[in-house]
Every structure is written in structure tokens, then in C-alpha cells.
Amino acid sequence: MSEESEESVPLLPLQQESMASALFNTDQNDNSERRRHDNNERRRNDHAESETNGQPQNNIQQVVEQDEEEDEELTLKYGAKHVIMLFVPVTLCMVVVVATIKSVSFYTRKDGQLIYTPFTEETETVGQRALNSILNAAIMISVIIVMTILLVVLYKYRCYKVIHGWLIISSLLLLFFFSFIYLGEVFKTYNVAMDYITVALMIWNFGVVGMICIHWKGPLRLQQAYLIMISALMALVFIKYLPEWTAWLILAVISVYDLIAVLCPKGPLRMLVETAQERNETLFPALIYSSTMIWLVNMAEEDPEAQRKSKTSTYDKQASRTQNEDAEADDGGFSQEWQQQRDNRIGPIESTPESRAAVQALPSNSQTSEDPEERGVKLGLGDFIFYSVLVGKASATASGDWNTTLACFVAILIGLCLTLLLLAIFKKALPALPISITFGLVFYFATDNLVQPFMDQLAFHQFYI
Amino acid sequence: MTLAVFFGCTFIAFGPAFGLFIFTIARDPLRIIILIAGAFFWLVSLLLSSLIWFIAVKASDPQDERLQKGLLIFGVMFSVLLQEAFRFLYYKLLRKAIEGLVALSEDGCSPISIQQMAYVAGVGFGLMSGAFSMINLLADALGPGTVGIHGDSQLYFLTSAFMTMVLIFLHTFWGILFFHGCEHRRWWEIAAVVIMHLTVSGLSFCNPLYVGSLVPSYLLMAAAAAWAYLLSGGSAQNLRRFLLCKCCSRKGVGDTLGLVGYQDCCWDGERLSQWLKQEHHPLVSQTRGAGDFLRPWSGCYLSLEK
Numbered sequence: 001m002s003e004e005s006e007e008s009v010p011l012l013p014l015q016q017e018s019m020a021s022a023l024f025n026t027d028q029n030d031n032s033e034r035r036r037h038d039n040n041e042r043r044r045n046d047h048a049e050s051e052t053n054g055q056p057q058n059n060i061q062q063v064v065e066q067d068e069e070e071d072e073e074l075t076l077k078y079g080a081k082h083v084i085m086l087f088v089p090v091t092l093c094m095v096v097v098v099a100t101i102k103s104v105s106f107y108t109r110k111d112g113q114l115i116y117t118p119f120t121e122e123t124e125t126v127g128q129r130a131l132n133s134i135l136n137a138a139i140m141i142s143v144i145i146v147m148t149i150l151l152v153v154l155y156k157y158r159c160y161k162v163i164h165g166w167l168i169i170s171s172l173l174l175l176f177f178f179s180f181i182y183l184g185e186v187f188k189t190y191n192v193a194m195d196y197i198t199v200a201l202m203i204w205n206f207g208v209v210g211m212i213c214i215h216w217k218g219p220l221r222l223q224q225a226y227l228i229m230i231s232a233l234m235a236l237v238f239i240k241y242l243p244e245w246t247a248w249l250i251l252a253v254i255s256v257y258d259l260i261a262v263l264c265p266k267g268p269l270r271m272l273v274e275t276a277q278e279r280n281e282t283l284f285p286a287l288i289y290s291s292t293m294i295w296l297v298n299m300a301e302e303d304p305e306a307q308r309k310s311k312t313s314t315y316d317k318q319a320s321r322t323q324n325e326d327a328e329a330d331d332g333g334f335s336q337e338w339q340q341q342r343d344n345r346i347g348p349i350e351s352t353p354e355s356r357a358a359v360q361a362l363p364s365n366s367q368t369s370e371d372p373e374e375r376g377v378k379l380g381l382g383d384f385i386f387y388s389v390l391v392g393k394a395s396a397t398a399s400g401d402w403n404t405t406l407a408c409f410v411a412i413l414i415g416l417c418l419t420l421l422l423l424a425i426f427k428k429a430l431p432a433l434p435i436s437i438t439f440g441l442v443f444y445f446a447t448d449n450l451v452q453p454f455m456d457q458l459a460f461h462q463f464y465i
Numbered sequence: 466m467t468l469a470v471f472f473g474c475t476f477i478a479f480g481p482a483f484g485l486f487i488f489t490i491a492r493d494p495l496r497i498i499i500l501i502a503g504a505f506f507w508l509v510s511l512l513l514s515s516l517i518w519f520i521a522v523k524a525s526d527p528q529d530e531r532l533q534k535g536l537l538i539f540g541v542m543f544s545v546l547l548q549e550a551f552r553f554l555y556y557k558l559l560r561k562a563i564e565g566l567v568a569l570s571e572d573g574c575s576p577i578s579i580q581q582m583a584y585v586a587g588v589g590f591g592l593m594s595g596a597f598s599m600i601n602l603l604a605d606a607l608g609p610g611t612v613g614i615h616g617d618s619q620l621y622f623l624t625s626a627f628m629t630m631v632l633i634f635l636h637t638f639w640g641i642l643f644f645h646g647c648e649h650r651r652w653w654e655i656a657a658v659v660i661m662h663l664t665v666s667g668l669s670f671c672n673p674l675y676v677g678s679l680v681p682s683y684l685l686m687a688a689a690a691a692w693a694y695l696l697s698g699g700s701a702q703n704l705r706r707f708l709l710c711k712c713c714s715r716k717g718v719g720d721t722l723g724l725v726g727y728q729d730c731c732w733d734g735e736r737l738s739q740w741l742k743q744e745h746h747p748l749v750s751q752t753r754g755a756g757d758f759l760r761p762w763s764g765c766y767l768s769l770e771k
Contacts, residue, residue, distance in 0.1 A: 080493075080494035080495040080497075080498055081494045083494060083498055084494040084497055084498070087497070087501075400601075401601060401604065402600040402601050402604055403597055403600065403601060406593075406597070406600065407508055410504050410505050410508055410593070411505070411508075413501050414501060414502065414505045417498060417501070417502070443508070443512070446512050446516075447512070449519075450512065450515040450516050450519045451511060451512060451515040451597075453515075453519065453522075454511075454514075454515040454518050454540065455515075455597060455601070457537050458541070458598075459598070459601065459602065461534070461537065461670075461672070462621070462624075462625065462628075462669065462673065463537065463538075463666070463670060463672070464541075464598060464665070464666055464669040465511075465514075465541050465544040465548070465594070
């Protein structure tokens with residue numbers, strides 16, 4: 001958000017909001033990282049040089065080891081803050097989803113399935129159920145792939161208005177319709193009598209403020225809160241309408257797809273990034289949760305139009321994603337591409353004095369930022385959604401109940417931590433789903449089937465380990 | 466079972482731990498990460514030990530009650546040993562992390578010391594262990610039912626909460642003791658931690674004879690607390706000064722690490738640490754960064770925070 005490359009961000013197609021796999025630092029972060037890395041390297045080299053008089057070989061080895069360690073520790077040292085900046089919203093989203101699942105029975109009631117998962121899981125044999133869930137997952141993934149390719153095509157042929165309109169409609173649907181349903185169900189659960197006029201007023205205010213925050217300007221915390229609420233709403237929809245085995249399969253396959261789409265050279269997301277690079281324009285950031293918006297506020301003075309556009313695009317993507325579930329898988333990849341593209345652009349941008357100077361000058365001039373500490377990290381909203389789906393499903397259907405939920409929660413946080421570590425090492429956009437979802441799935445099934453009976457027996461006899 | 470039982474047991478079991486978390490860990494992102502990673506390591510150890518127990522149970526006769534109980538006891542002991550093994554692995558990982566942090570830092574000292582990491586790791590282990598023991602019980606306490614209606618003890622929830630609290634504290638102190646033993650190659654400290662853990666778990670086999678399990682556990686906790694306090698650089702003199710909230714004399718040498726009176730607010734962290742270094746305070750040589758560590762705990766220290 002704060003990068004100078006935000007200037008004229010084309011509209012991002014819905015699909016690009018993809019689920020999540022985008023995890024990346026802000027430009028500032030990257031620059032500072034690189035600068036810091038360079039500084040550290042210089043220091044280490046100096047150190048090494050001063051020691052080479054005595055033991056050259058050891059120093060070379062030490063420098064190499066220190067390089068690796070330093071790379072790893074770069075996250076620990078100044079990335080610990082960013083890890084927490086992501087832990088808090090992810091935790092909040094999960095808490096909202098788990099609290100809703102536990103209290104509002106609507107979201108655990110079987111009321112049919114989405115059209116993207118046409119095969120039912122109420123079959124007579126286990127084999128039939130497995131086959132149906134595999135088919136469901138396959139259909140969902142193909143829809144996602146098709147939408148991603150459609151997105152790439154739309155972007156290639158510069159159909160920006162289509163994308164923009166799509167995003168606005170999606171966010172309207174999400175902020176008004178889905179939250180209206182949610183509010184209705186919460187009132188039903190707690191038996192609160194409510195009239196339509198009050199509800200209309202509440203939903204109108206909620207939706208309009210959400211649209212403004214997401215597509216235009218708003219306080220950072222409010223924007224973050226809306227993004228979290230939207231992710232939670234979407235995750236609840238998924239939890240409700242995806243049958244069990246299908247949900248787990250989709251989670252697994254989405255992680256693999258995320259990995260492929262972001263890292264493979266032939267992936268659609270990569271192609272998107274390359275196209276954007278050819279045109280020398282920044283892609284719209286996908287629905288992305290950003291931990292800091294200070295840059296944007298400052299940048300408004302530099303380039304108000306671009307800032308507005310980029311903000312709009314950011315929110316649009318999210319809204320559109322929530323509207324179409326199939327769009328979700330695509331979004332994450334997109335944001336990564338955008339990130340990659342932005343990363344690639346940092347090099348050439350660095351050489352040009354203007355934007356660079358603008359960005360570099362900002363921290364010293366800005367009153368709000370505490371640079372260089374005020375770097376931000378971004379995480380795609382699809383990541384939020386799928387993390388919450390995993391934890392929500394765990395709390396809804398596990399026999400181990402709270403133990404399983406807690407285990408999945410810790411596993412996802414550790415996965416996120418590792419992903420951020422890798423991010424600090426490789427310094428390019430990375431998929432945030434694979435590691436966390438893998439850990440989450442492993443811990444879900446292990447805790448539910450192995451740990452739960454053990455803890456049950458221990459609690460029965462009141463033994464303590 | 467009512468809301469009162471739920472809240473009472475929650476606060477008994479987790480109150481002190483959350484207090485520790487809020488006042489000493491929540492402010493530093495690095496400590497939060499170490500906490501979550503510690504919880505993760507404990508979870509993995511539990512997973513592996515459950516796997517072993519599960520395999521053993523599946524391979525045995527489910528009707529034989531004595532055998533099942535024996536297998537459970539074996540599972541408990543194995544789980545304890547595995548937890549300590551994972552504590553050692555976590556120590557190794559944190560050691561590497563500290564080396565990296567030192568290499569990265571500008572002034573050659575890591576932002577967090579191994580003693581602080583030991584404490585946070587202990588709290589991580591304890592919180593996860595307590596959560597896994599207690600959370601399902603608390604969820605059940607909210608629902609309908611009568612405790613002990615089939616003749617079991619009626620103090621089930623209460624004693625579970627107290628046992629959980631003592632276990633969380635014990636894990637914290639064991640973390641400090643264990644890491645100290647690993648740091649200074651004192652294997653008998655490590656062995657003491659393992660034996661203490663086995664003892665506490667073994668004592669829980671006395672349940673529902675709670676006198677046999679709770680009272681010795683609390684005594685062990687007090688002993689572990691005192692030992693950990695001494696190892697972290699505490700002394701009777703420190704404790705007296707802290708309780709009396711005495712001012713720190715700038716000239717005196719014997720003053721403890723950062724005990725500053727409420728009226729003395731002109732310390733800043735750097736000067737204080739410099740002063741300590743110059744004076745070669747015994748605490749500094751023994752526990753680097755302990756000042757930072759102790760600082761947030763006492764109200765007197767808050768003035769030192771930047």
C-alpha cells in the first residue's frame with residue numbers, strides 16, 4: 001500500500017483476489033530489508049576482512065554461515081513485529097468464525113450445497129462418498145483455474161471497466177446481503193426481537209461505511225476491521241455450504257494450486273505479473289490485508305489519484321472475491337504476482353530518483369510513521385478465509401472439539417511464522433497457504449484421531465502429563 | 466455446573482498465566498513468537514506420545530481394564546519423557562536463534578537473552594499443557610450436569626483447575642531450570658527437572674485422593690520457584706528490596722538490578738545498564754539481560770521503560 005508503485009493500478013479482476021496466497025512485504029519493507037541486508041553484509045565482510053589476517057578459511061565459512069543465519073534472523077530481528085502484525089488479524093478472524101460457529105447454529109446446519117459442489121455426500125457407501133467429494137473438489141478447482149485464466153485474458157485485453165464493475169458489485173453483495181443474513185441469524189440465536197427499520201438502518205450504515213473504507217479512504221483500523229469481517233463472513237459461507245470431505249479436499253488442493261500458481265513459471269498468476277511488467281504498470285493489489293497504511297496517507301499528497309485507485313482496487317478485489325467463491329482461488333495468486341511485479345520494479349525504480357526520493361523522503365518528513373520500523377506486511381484475504389475455514393471446520397465437526405481447534409490454531413500460526421521467515425529470506429511474494437494449511441490439516445486429523453482419545457482417558461482418570 | 470464454576474475454574478487455572486503473559490510477554494513480539502513456538506513444540510511431543518499410546522492400545526485387548534490402565538500409565542510416563550526431549554530440542558533451536566540474533570545485531574548483543582527465552586518457552590509449554598488439560602472441561606462446565614453423580618468426587622472441576630495452575634507454573638520454572646542446566650552443562654539440573662516432572666505426573670495417579678497429588682505438587686512448585694529464582698540471579702536481598710520498594714542508589718554497588726523507587730524516575734535503560742556494567746554487578750555477569758527481563762515486572766521498573 002505504501003509503495004510508490006501504487007500509482008496507477010489497473011483494476012484487478014475478480015479472480016485475482018485469490019485466496020490467499022499472497023504474502024509479501026511492502027516496498028518500504030523490501031527496500032529497508034535490502035538496505036539492511038546490504039549493511040549487514042558490508043559489516044560482515046568488513047569483519048571478515050579484518051579477521052582474514054589470521055584465519056582466512058574460517059572467515060569465509062563464517063561469512064557464509066552468517067549470511068544464512070543473518071537471512072534467517074532478519075525476520076526474527078525486525079520481522080518479529082510484522083509476524084505479530086499478521087498474527088493479530090488472523091487470530092481475530094479465527095476467533096470471530098469459531099465464536100459464530102459455536103453459538104449460531106445456522107452455520108452448522110446442512111441447508112444444501114453450492115452449485116460448484118453438485119455431488120452430495122449423503123451416500124450409502126464410503127467409496128461413493130469419497131468419489132463424490134473428489135469430484136466436488138475437482139469441479140471447484142477447475143472453476144477457479146478457469147476464472148484465473150479469464151482474469152488473465154481480461155487483463156491482457158485491458159477490460160478494466162468490466163473488472164471494476166465486477167468488484168463493486170461483489171463488495172456490495174458481501175457488505176449488504178451476507179451481513180444482513182448474518183445479523184438475522186445472530187438475532188434468531190439470541191432471541192432478540194428486532195424491527196425491519198432498525199435492521200435496515202444498521203445494515204445501511206455498516207455497508208456504506210464498509211464500501212467507503214474499502215474502496216476509498218478510511219481510518220486504517222476501520223479498514224482492517226472491515227477486511228477481517230468480510231473474510232470471516234466468507235469463511236462462514238464456505239463452512240456452511242461445503243460438505244465435510246469436500247471441504248478438506250478443497251483445502252488441500254487449494255494449497256497445492258497456490259504453490260503451483262505462484263511459483264511455477266507457467267502459472268497463470270506468473271503470466272499476469274509478466275503482462276503487468278511488460279506494460280510497466282502495477283496490478284491492482286488483490287484483496288489484501290495490509291498492516292500499515294501510513295504510506296498511503298502520505299502518498300496521497302504525492303499522487304492522490306493513484307492512491308485512490310489502488311485503494312479502490314484493493315477493496316474491490318476483496319468484495320468481488322467474496323461474491324464469487326470461484327474467484328477466490330485466483331485472488332491469492334494475483335496478489336503475489338503483483339507483489340513480484342512490484343518487487344521486480346523496485347530495482348529499476350530505485351535507479352530513478354523521483355519516486356524513490358519521494359518514498360525515501362517520506363519517512364523523514366512524515367509525522368506519523370516511525371520509519372524504518374514502520375514497515376508493513378500484506379496478506380491476501382483468501383489466506384484469511386481459508387485459515388478460518390480450517391479452524392471453523394475443526395471446531396464444528398471435530399470430536400476433540402476445543403483441543404482440535406486449539407491445535408489447528410497453533411499450527412496455522414506457526415505455518416504463518418515460517419512463511420514469513422521464508423519471505424524474509426527470499427524477498428519475493430510467496431504463497432501463504434501451503435505451509436499453514438498442511439500443518440493445520442496434519443494437526444486436525446492427528447489431534448482428532450490420536451490425541452483426543454488419549455486426553456479423554458487422561459481426563460477420565462484425572463491423570464496429568 | 467454454572468457460569469460461576471466456569472469463570473472460577475478458568476481464572477484459577479489460567480489467571481496467573483495470563484497475568485504473566487500480559488505483563489511480561491505481550492509487549493515484545495519476539496517473545497510472543499517464542500511462546501507460540503514453545504506451544505507448538507509441546508503439541509508435537511503430545512502428538513507423538515499419543516501416537517505411541519494409540520498403537521499400543523490398538524494392539525492390545527480393549528476389554529482388559531488393568532492392562533488399559535497400565536498402558537495409560539505407560540503413556541503418561543512416555544509423554545513426560547518426550548516432552549522433556551522436545552524441551553531440549555527447543556533449547557537447541559533457541560540457541561541457534563540467539564547466535565543468529567547476536568550476529569545480526571548492531572552492538573553484538575541479542576535483543577533477548579537465553580534466560581528470557583527459557584522463561585517464555587516454559588510459559589509456552591505450560592499454557593499449551595494447561596489448555597489441553599482444561600479447555601474441554603471448561604466447555605463442559607458451561608453445560609448441564611451434576612458433578613460426581615455416579616459417586617466420583619464432587620471437587621473434580623476445582624481440583625482440575627488447581628492442578629492445571631500448578632502445572633503451568635511448574636512448566637515455567639522447569640523451563641528456566643532446564644535451559645540453565647543446558648547452558649552451563651549441569652546435567653544434574655536437567656535430570657532434576659525430568660525427575661520432578663515424572664514425580665508430579667506420577668502423583669496425579671493418586672487422584673481422586675487429592676491430598677496426595679495437589680499438596681506435594683504445590684510443594685514441588687514452591688521448591689522449583691525458589692530454585693529458578695536463585696538461578697536467575699535473585700537473592701534474599703533482592704527480594705527484600707523489592708518488597709520494600711527501596712530506591713536504587715546510583716553510587717552504591719550492592720543495589721539490585723533496577724529496583725527503583727516510585728519517586729526516582731530519572732533512569733533510562735541505557736544509563737542503568739551502563740552503570741551496572743561498570744559496577745560489575747554480579748547479576749549482570751550471571752544473567753545478561755536479566756535487567757531487561759525483570760524490569761517490566763515491578764511497578765518500580767515502569768519508569769525505566771522507554
